[in-house]
Amino acid sequence: AGPVRFFQVDKGFGEDEYITAVVYWQPPFLEEQNGPITIFYVEMTEINNPSNFK
Helix, strand or coil: CCCEEEEEEECCCCCCCEEEEEEEECCCCCCHHHCCCCEEEEEEEECCCHHHHC
């Protein structure tokens, strides 16, 4: 697996409704400023459930 990044995204259901996208980038890892990046797996998980981040 390549580098993992976490993104907090508003669900759109209310100001306090957020999800975190756990994104695994496809190698070779390309920085955004250098061109397109390819996402091959995205897992959505509730950020207010700490057990997801053990």
